[in-house]
Amino acid sequence: MPSERTVERLSLYRHLLSRALTEGAAHVHSHQLAGMAGATAAQVRHDVMSIGYSGTPTQGYEVEKLIESIGEFLDTPLSRNIALMGVGNLGRAILSDFAVRRPTLKIVAAFDVEPDRVNRVIHGCRCHSLEELQQIIWTQQIAIAIIAVPASEAQPIADTLCEAGICGMLNFAPVRLQVPQGVFVDDVNITIALEKVSYFAGRKALDRGRIG
Amino acid sequence: MPSERTVERLSLYRHLLSRALTEGAAHVHSHQLAGMAGATAAQVRHDVMSIGYSGTPTQGYEVEKLIESIGEFLDTPLSRNIALMGVGNLGRAILSDFAVRRPTLKIVAAFDVEPDRVNRVIHGCRCHSLEELQQIIWTQQIAIAIIAVPASEAQPIADTLCEAGICGMLNFAPVRLQVPQGVFVDDVNITIALEKVSYFAGRKALDRGRIG
DNA sequence: TTTGTGCTGTTAAACGGTTAACGGCGATTC
């Protein structure tokens, strides 16, 4: 039962390792990976141990094998298919980002209410009307949804998604969604993140004598 | 010295309280605020105590006063002015969001290298060339920056910002930035967030018998 | 005025996560 933070780090490790692999690295030491990830060597070793992989002394971890082990641990029995709810400014930005990069997860369907968006292909992803939601989620085996609709629509959309059998959501709307147990929700709130940065930047600046 | 989590919750409280205020609520109880924020009543009381505000028994917290107290605690001596680096898909989405909503922080200047974006006003925010960076950061008293440039440009941009005296950054590029001590960086990585959702959604679904 | 109720403020305990320490082993070198 790993913590959320541990899962986040493992995901980060995998991305860093994939990049290192393309740069020709066959082995990495715990302190090297820690340096890339902004963690400590002890934490890396602890995380790696928790997924059951083992490196060798003096050689470190085999990059390819470690990537594979993280995948076996992180990649769930759920399908990798994602639905995007709301193809507005943020939704289109996310689609464009996924079109360029190729993560382990894939956005296979988008949904919107605007008639001029429905049935169009945006950044390689088809946009559907909400009536098709249930059927497409079933046929495409979609388990995860990204919520990028206006705040007032977020809860109704979440309800619909839960009824359709969605298991997890990444919510960008500044609302705390009410979902039944068994559905996982993670919030991304840029305003809160900015206020956090502002607070700690101010404190750090005071310590450094930049201001005050 | 509050933790990052505490600051995030305080910021969330303030937004919830502001909304409650517009809906006519003059007082709130700890368990009510906890319900809105997805926390526990004990945690709310603990957080409120940490900022030095006190409510009254049977009445709870005065919404307006509590908002004010959170503001006195969170709002740093830093100016509320933010710079946006990179006016691409994500940058424009963020600008449009800030143009609609009115948070405590404000994006007062944007920067890009594309000639057709420079000197144009996008969602009410003027886009400048990088040559003007240092001067505008000084004259506009900008302390915080949002990084929405391609991954390959993120570190150079971060270096430039640090030299210009920026105290904090919110980084959307999938790179871990190297910055001097005294500069606070927070990362928002959508891919990692999605993988986290996928992992825990899969686990929860297993527990609920939705799959497997 | 007096009593009762339910909330807050505070302190303490429990929990989880991070960090440190150390034994063991593989590789390398002499």
Next chain:
DNA sequence: GAATCGCCGTTAACCGTTTAACAGCACAAA
């Protein structure tokens, strides 16, 4: 082949955060 070095795996301690428990008080009702 032996010894040395350095890194990994594991356990334990430490620290911080969350959670719980309780005393005190303000308001309402009688």
